[in-house]
Each structure stands twice: as C-alpha cells, then as structure tokens.
Amino acid sequence: QSDEPFRLVVTHLEPPLVPSSVMDLALTLGYFEREGVDVELVRVQQTPSALAALQSGDGDMANIGVDALLQAIAVGADDLRAVTSPNKSLPFLIAAKDSVAAPSDLEGAVFAIGRIGSVDHSLSAEVFDTLGVDIDSMQLFSVGQPNVRAQALAAGQVDATTMSIGTWVSLPDRAGLHVLIDQDAYYAAAPVVSKVNAVPASVLAERPEDVEAVIRALIRISRDFAADPQLWVDAMAEALPHVDRQTLETLAPSYAGSWSINGGMSAAELRETTDWLYRTADFAGMTAPSLDAWVDFGPLDAVLAEVGIVDGADPADR
Amino acid sequence: MTPTHPTIRFAGVSKAFRQRDGSSIQAVQAIDLDVPARQFVAVVGPSGCGKSTLLRLADGLITPDMGTVTIDGAAPVPGPRIGFVFQNFRLLPWRSVLDNVGFALEGSGYSPPDRRDRAMAQLRKVGLEAWADQYPAQLSGGMKQRVALARALVGDPDILLMDEPFASLDAQTRELMQEDLLRLHAERQPTVLFVTHSVDEALLLADRIIVMGRGAVLDDIEVDLPRPRSIEGLQGLPAYATLRARLWSQIRHLVLSDPASAFFGRQPG
C-alpha cells in the first residue's frame, strides 16, 4: 500500500448537477476518509486528458467515457479496466427551440452534434430512430463540446441539440427553448452505459485495498442519497451556493433510480453497450472485445460481498 | 521655374538641447542675422559652435526656443525650394541613387518620367550618371556626398543650406564643384548659407562670412574680393591675405580661448 494520496481524475470542475456528483461529495462529506483512503480529486476538462493522466501515472482512477476507454484499449492501452460506474446513465436530453414542437418538426432543421460519429451523434440517432424520425433528414452540424452546443442553441444558431440535464439547468436564460425529449425517454431509447471509473492494471496490482475503498465509499454515498434525496440537495446547496435551491429540489426526485447502489456494473448492460458502440461509425471495421478485456468485476464483487446487494436497484448480474 | 530671391532673417534666435543629465546645451544663442536675397554667406567656426543648428533653424526643421526665423517675413517651410545638404548625407538606403535624388521632387507635381530626367541630369552634373541604379551601400564616402548634393540641387532651390557639402571630396573634385556652385549662384542667384571648415573655401565662394563661436555670431565680414574668383587669382591679392589672416586668428582665438577645449591656452605651434 502506498502513502501517496489516491488520485481520482474527474472530468468536471465542480460537483455536477447529476449523480456523478457522488465523487465530489464523497470527498467533502468524508466517505472516502471513513473507508480509510486518502483521495485527491484531480479535475480535468475532458476525457482525453483524463485518459492521458491514467497513462502517465498521474491519475490512479479516472471517470471517463466508455467509448474513449474502448478506443484506447483498441489501440493498445490494454491494461485499463473499468471497475465501477457511479454515473452509468448520463441524464441526456434533447433541447430545442420552441418552434420545434415535435421531433418530426426537426426534418430539414439544424441539429448540432459533437462531430460525425461521436457518441452523442450515435445516441441521438438511436433515440430519433425509436421515435420514427431519421436523423439523416436533418442538417447535422458538428459543433464540438457540449457547452458550445448549448451556447449555439441559446444563440439561435442551431435548432436542437443533445445535452446533459446539468447543462440544461445551468443555462441562464431558457426563454424560447424547451426540452424536446427528456432524460427518461432518452435513456429508454438508448440504454447504454456512458461513463465508468477505470484503473490501470498497475494500480489494481499495487493498491487493491484503495481501489476497493473508493468503490465502497461511492456505493455507500449512493445508497444514502437514494434513501434520502434531501441529503443530496443539502450537500449540493452547500457545494454550489450560486445554484438556486429550487433547481436542486426539482432535480433530486428525477435521479431516484439513477444512483449506482450496486456499483453500476451490469454485465448484460456492459455487453450491450460494447455491441452497440461497435456498431457506430467511430468503431467501424473493428471487432468488439470480450467483457474481460476491458472490465474487471473483482474489486466491486469484493465490496458487494461485504456490503450486500440491494435488490431492485441497478442489476449486479455477471 | 523662375527663381525668386528670398531673404532669411534671424531675430534674437536661441535654441537649447536637453542633455541626458537634465541640463541643456545652448546650441545657438541670441542670434540676430539678416541674409539678404541673393547673398552667398559662408559660416565658419569651431566644432560644436552651432553651425548645423543654424541651418536647421533656417529650414524650419527645428523651431527656436526664443526669437523668430523668417524667410521673406514668413516662417520657413521646408521643401525642394530650400535645398539642404546634410553633414551626414542621409541617403535612403533602400532607394537607388537615382531615386534618392528624385525623392526631393516627389511632393512637387513633376511626373515620374520628368522626375527621372531631372534627377538623371543632376546626377550627371556630380559625375554619378553611371551609378544611377546602384544602392547607397555600394558607394564610397565621396560618392554619397555627391548624391546628397544632387538631391539638394535637383529642385532648383531659391535657398541653399549647405553643411560642409564638399568635406568628403578630393581636392580636385571639390574645386570643380566649387566652380559649378559659383556658376549656379551667378546664374540663378539663390540665397546661400554655406557652412565650411575651410577659410580658403569661404573666401573663394562667399559675399560675406559669419564667424560663429559658442552659439553666437562673433564676426560678420564683407568679402569685397573681385569676382570671378579662383584660388590662384586670389592668392596674389593683398585683401585676400588680410581677410584670411583675420579669419584665421579669429578661429584660432576661439579654439584656444574655450576653457572646455583641449587646446585652451596652447601657444600656436
């Protein structure tokens, strides 16, 4: 075991208004400490930086997109393993101008995506598909980062785009905009695991107790929040004094089923996610790896053996 | 253009320059001087006495701290009608010899081919026709000086302000240029202020010689020698010898009496 702090790399700069806030709150509320692990949060902007941090040894665990992890593994970073997922389903929604009343109105309109083949593009295509709308009937516009997409929508430069609910609620002025497809409908249409916490093999080998302690702390805090949403509201209000408490109160119930009470790692869901991703354009021509090539259930199972599995929450099938 | 014949007048003119240490140098001090139309005035005096400053004042390039400089009653306006030969040539390094000379005509409504022709004619007069397309960096010191001369003369100036214009020329070329300048003066009769270090040159060329010392006019000598003059012709005249001796002793006195000079108090060798 090392005396060094355990560096957990996250891709947000302050506790986000979504369930992945458990990583920040577990630190401020002392969950990590209670599990005996000295966690240091390292904040980066985007998944590529987080991945690079894992590879350089400057991070021990990173919360990253599944697509990026699979890409990295596909090109040779084959010692990375997903061990848990505090935010398996990012609460995405599709927001649009008021003039776009129904998804079918988007035909011929401008729809902003990150870029051709990116996850938000593929996910949105899937969502529109289940609603009977062909995404290719829209003018797709590659705009990049989520906040830029939101700005472009707010500025009236595009007609609709995909964003997380956190981004949506932090938009300062939503006049003239509305939610076209909400997060539940979105997830129902495209049920894929979007983010996982990954660790390199070296950390798994050298600091297994720390990895387990982190997973344990995240499960404990998720269970506490699931049991009492008001706890999350209080903690967030403290962490983000500038956010309207009313907003937090509205958001809290919508996350009722989103907390990763059992670690957020369902083998079936992960397998589906792999298959789905490998059908998208970004992975064209590659063969999907088996689950054990990128997931290690070991640490999570050890934790679950200790804290027990809660039925009716996120499945812990293997 | 038909020549006009302006009068230059300095009335109580003083000019100081600030120095690094905050003090100032009085370059020119309470100068009263009238240069009547058509007169050829030579200015002599020891190094640093304010000769170049006087010329810059006359061209309106600097303005006096006190007093006024006027040309025919108005403040001087620099332009090609006032030809200025600077002590340090000041050629534009990025222009050919020809274009350096032509530069003096650019503001004055000549067509480009006209400008070329006049500049070329002037270059011919200073013996540099063959160098028209070269750049200044390729000229010898004397050649640069001749380009500067050509530039000052190309506008047919009514006033000539010349700061040691022949200093870098060999004796013979200098003599020939002096002849040309005398001829020019006889023909067009510009008003001339001519700084020189050579007493002989001053006596050969000028109607009148101003002796400057430490920023002031110390003597003002009418040169009543017969024209046309030549060095050989002058040397026989007693008046020439008298004037020469007077000027010589004036400057000697100035140099030896300046307590700041290394030669202060030294006896003539």
Add this chain to the structure above:
Amino acid sequence: MTPTHPTIRFAGVSKAFRQRDGSSIQAVQAIDLDVPARQFVAVVGPSGCGKSTLLRLADGLITPDMGTVTIDGAAPVPGPRIGFVFQNFRLLPWRSVLDNVGFALEGSGYSPPDRRDRAMAQLRKVGLEAWADQYPAQLSGGMKQRVALARALVGDPDILLMDEPFASLDAQTRELMQEDLLRLHAERQPTVLFVTHSVDEALLLADRIIVMGRGAVLDDIEVDLPRPRSIEGLQGLPAYATLRARLWSQIRHLVLSDPASAFFGRQPG
C-alpha cells in the same frame, strides 16, 4: 606598451565588389605597395578610387580576391594595436562618449578603471573631456569625428589607418590635431596610412604620398621636406611648391580623364 614598428606589404592585391546587377566593381587592382616601419604615408586620389578599400584591406577587415596583404610577414589581425579611423565615425549610439573610446580596449586585458582612465585621457586630448557622459546622438559632426579619433588612438597603436580623420573639423582644430599627430608620430613612430583629400595636409604630414586612381597606385612620391614642418614654414620652400603642383596636376588629370566623370574633358576653370 613599448611600440613595435611593423611593415605593411601589399603584393598584387585586387579586390572587387559585386553590384546589384551582377557585375562587379574593381575597387582595388593589382596593388604592389610596401609601407616600411615608421613611415607616414598619405594616400590621395579622386572620390571612389579605392582609398577606403585599401585601408580595410590593411586592417584585415576584408580579404583580397588576389594577392596578399601582410604585416611583418603575417596576415593582418585587427585589434587595438592597429588604430582605424573610419570615414563615417561608426560610434556605438548606445554607449556614452567615454565608453565608445573605452570600447577599443575591452579585449586587451586592461582593468575597467584603467580603461576609463586611458579613455578619459584620450578624450582630453581631443577636447571632449566635458562630454564624456553624453551619447553620440547629442554631438555635432566634428565632435563625433574627434570621438572616433580618440578611439583609434587609445590603444597606443603601432599602426594607424586613418580615413580622412580631420575632414569634419574646423580649420584651426584641424591644424592643432595635425600638430598632435605629428608629435605622436615623432615620439612613438607608428606606421601610418593616412587618406586625405587635402594635398596640403598630405605634404604637411607625410614622408611619402601615394596617388591612387581607379583602384591602382599611379604615383609614389617621396616628400623630402625638412621636419618639423608647419604650413607657414613650408609655403616658402620651392620643393613644396613643386611637389604641390605635381600632385595637383596628377589628381586633376585623373578627375578630368575619367570618362565616367562629369568633369571629363573639362578645361581647368
């Protein structure tokens, strides 16, 4: 330092400069010239005939295209033991007058206070002690030339290469500087190459006069006038008049016979 007395030797030296249009100018052509130790040699000749080029070759600043330049048998190595007065002063604008003079000593092992003292002493000799802390931009033309002179002399050079060193000085200061130079030569006996435009100056100072024309040595005249010399003293001597006339007509001939010159074929005025 005790003076040494080097010999400068030019053997078949030619040097051409490329021009913009691709052709070249033969600045110096097949020059054979021996300057024995301690000799004071003046170089005269029309503008652009290669005098400055000759001096730069002697200092090793440029290398000949053909032939060799040697000082006591070896290629010349520039340094403070060869004092060079450039025609265009070349002062460092960002250094004070004192530090410009001191610059010549910086490579040669003097301590900084030593350097200051020597530079100051040299400034005193050219009458600019009071200007030690000023920058070149604040000096008149003649003052700049005196700073350049001081810089060339501060290293107690064994060889002096002087390119019209007194051209910007007033007549009297020039005379006093000439006296100082003659005294220096009598005492330390450096070997001197002295470019001048003044035939009188050449005759006053030199043991021997080289007449150059179009890159070549055209005449080589022993000046067997008695020393110590003074202008006044010389003027009475018949030998002086003869030499003067000879030089004068040589240069006149050169200027008037150059087909590229404006004065080509002109009759003496």
Add this chain to the structure above:
Amino acid sequence: MIGSREERVASPWLVAVTRLGFLLLLLALWWIASQLVSRNVIPTPLATAEAAARLWADGRLAAAVLTSLGTYLGGFALAVLVALPLGIVMGAFGLLGRTLEIYVYALAATPRVAFIPLIIVLLGLGIEAKLFVVFLGAVMPIVINTYAGVRQADVDLVEMAHSVGAGRAQIFRAVVLPGAVPYILAGLRIGATIGLINTVVAELYTAVTGLGGLLALYGNSFRMAEYFVVVLTLAVIGVLVTELLRLLEAHLTRWST
C-alpha cells in the same frame, strides 16, 4: 550578423543539405521515441507515412486542407489589412499609440477561447466566426511589431524627408515603412504561425471542420498515426507560408548588401 561582411550568405545548396540532415536527425529521434514511449502514443514514422498515403488517397486530407486553408488565409489577410494600418497609425501618432497600446496588449493577452461564446452569439458557427478567430490570433503580433518598427524610424532620415517637403504620407511610404520592413516581416511570420494555430482552434470550437475536425476525430479515437499526419500537415503549411514571407522579405530588403 557576425563574421566579416563577406561571410554572410550561405549558399542555398548548403542550406538545403543541412536542412535535410536535420530532418533525418529528427526522423531518427522520432523513431526512437516511438519505440520508447509505451502504449502507442507515438506512432512510428513508417506507420505515419502509411496513414498519410491512406488519407491522401481517399481525398479526406486534401478536402480538409482546402477547407482549413480558406479559413486560414482569409483570416490572416484580414489581420494584415487591419494590423498594418493600425500599427502604423499607432507608431505615427505618439499619443494615440501610447493610449491604445495597453488595450492592444490587454486584448492580446486574453485567450481566444474566452471569446468563443460571444463570437458564437454574434457571428454564429460558420465561416465568419472562424475568420474572426483566426483574425484575432494573427492581428496582435503584427500590430505589436509594426508599431515597434515604426517607432524605430531613423530620425535623421525623417528629418531629411521633412527638409525636401515630403508630407506625412510620403514620409511613411518612403522612409518609415521601408525601415520597418524587418519588423513587419517578423510580425507577419509570428502572425502567420498563430493564425494557423487559431484556425485549428476555430475549427474545434465553432462548427467542426477541416484539419481541426480531423484532429479532433483522430485524437478522440486515438488513431495516432492519422493524428500525426494532421499535425505534420499543419507544420508543413506553416513552413510554406513562412518561407513565402522570407522570399517577400528578401525582395523588400534587396538593397542591403
């Protein structure tokens, strides 16, 4: 430049040879690095060359280069058109220059990314926004160097020009600008390189297109060989533009020996 006046010009052949030698050295270093750094972060030169051939063959690279070049050259041209007059005017009118300079520096020191939201609102996501981002990056170095160059004008030559009666405009054209040429060209070089960088920034932060888009694509999917091809393409464009500027400079300063 040191060495006697005569040693100043290296022969073009020699330069070509030493440049090539240095290139080989870089390639060797690159190869070694590709072997040493783990996890395929650095592709081998060979893999990169193959990727380049592939990208060139399917026309993607060429299309991206064309798109990016349009943005780049357009924005750079705008920057030149604004920066030269501004730098000149600031240098010419001392008070104006001293007044504006701190604002110029302030603007120069503010990250372009910081303006992106504003730019999107005002100019949208299209070519206008991109041109503006390139413009913003390239304009400052040109202004700063032009300003410095104009202030350095030779006072003796300016006085000479006054003495022949030249007007302000003529003094600028004939005396001040030619003297400022080396400054302006150094400024153009820096502006050209930063403009290229900002082309990529613009393509990443407004509508994703061109070489910036390819960079994002290959970067996010860790296709490092392709990624390197894009990076090297950018470097080559940078070299071409700055070499053109060198030719321009050689032409403008042909008077100096």
Add this chain to the structure above:
Amino acid sequence: MIGSREERVASPWLVAVTRLGFLLLLLALWWIASQLVSRNVIPTPLATAEAAARLWADGRLAAAVLTSLGTYLGGFALAVLVALPLGIVMGAFGLLGRTLEIYVYALAATPRVAFIPLIIVLLGLGIEAKLFVVFLGAVMPIVINTYAGVRQADVDLVEMAHSVGAGRAQIFRAVVLPGAVPYILAGLRIGATIGLINTVVAELYTAVTGLGGLLALYGNSFRMAEYFVVVLTLAVIGVLVTELLRLLEAHLTRWST
C-alpha cells in the same frame, strides 16, 4: 516616428488622461452591448464589478491568480532563457539559422492542443506539463524576433568592432544585442501575451487549476459575470507585464533621443 524630432514625447499625464478616456469609452460600449445582446451573454459592467467583489472577498480569485501567475511567470522565464540564446545563435551563425528556421516555424505553427496528449503522457498533469505548455507558446515569438533583430545588426558597427579586435562574444554584447533590443522587446511582449494565453490553455487541458480553471468553470455553467471577471483579470495581468517590459525598454534605449 513622424513629426519633427521635438514632438516625439507625449507627457505621461496626457497619456494617462487619454487612456482613461478610452477606458470610459470602452465601458460605455460594453454597457450598450450588454443591453443589446440577448440572453445575458454579456453581463453589465455593474454585475461584473459585483461578481469581482464577491470573488475577491471569498479569496477564490486571489488564489487562482497566484496559481496562474506561478505557472505563467515560470514558463515565460523558461522561454526567455531558451529563446534569447537560440535566437542569437541562429542569427549569428547564418547557416545554423537558415537550417533551423523552418523547423522553428513549423513548431510555431503547430497547435499546442495537438501536443497536449503527448505532454500529459510524458509530463503528467502537474506543474511540469503546464510550464511546458506556457514555454511552448512564449518561446517562438521571442526566437523569431531575436533572430530578426540579430540579423539586422549594423554591418558598419560590426566591422568597427572587428577592427578594435573585439571577439565574437564581445561583438554580441556590445554591438549586436543593443541594436536588437527593440526587436527583442517586441518579441518579449508578444511572447508574454501568448504565454498568458497558454497558461489558460494549460490549465484547461491538464489538471484544471487557476484562472483557466475558473474560466472553464464559469463558462461551462454560463455564469457570465464571473466569467468576465476572469477574462478581465487576465487582461490586467497582460497589461501589467507588458508595461513592465515597456519600462525595461525605456531603460535599455535611454540613449536614443
């Protein structure tokens, strides 16, 4: 500089007044813009001032400034230490300069973002990586301007220095460098501004800290008043550093009248 020699220096008081006047003009324009542009993209000056007071009071801004300044000044200092010698050597040895210049331009034209993954893998997320990003941005303008300045050395003065027997080092110190000062200082100015921009880039793309972190934070959550405070803080730092460089320049060129 135009106008006769004597009109060249504007009084510091006058400059202060005109600068202030321009500032008021900018504030007025800002206010108008904040009213015209929809959706709170531009906060009012007042809202920004309040946000500044808030950020200052809770110590966040000061802490971020300190963090960023450390990165910035460290990286800039490194850049100066490398760029000056490199620019000088390139200018001094013609062949070396001509050989290296294209590689320098190539590097200068390659977006820093493109190197970020490599930098993180090799240097991590910490201060080393950040210093390196700042260094990369600041080094090129300084090299390019120093190189240009050294090549512009006055050949007459260099020949004079040779004639007094000065060695290479002395010629550099006494002749070439003083002559290149205006170039070097313009290069330092540009380098300082780009270094500051790259500080933000570094803080955005490696471990998020300092002012770059605040910028991302407020940008992502659309808190525009706070966002503007950070942008203005960056601008002020840029102005302070370039004004310091101006004082340095005035000191180094005090010889020119």
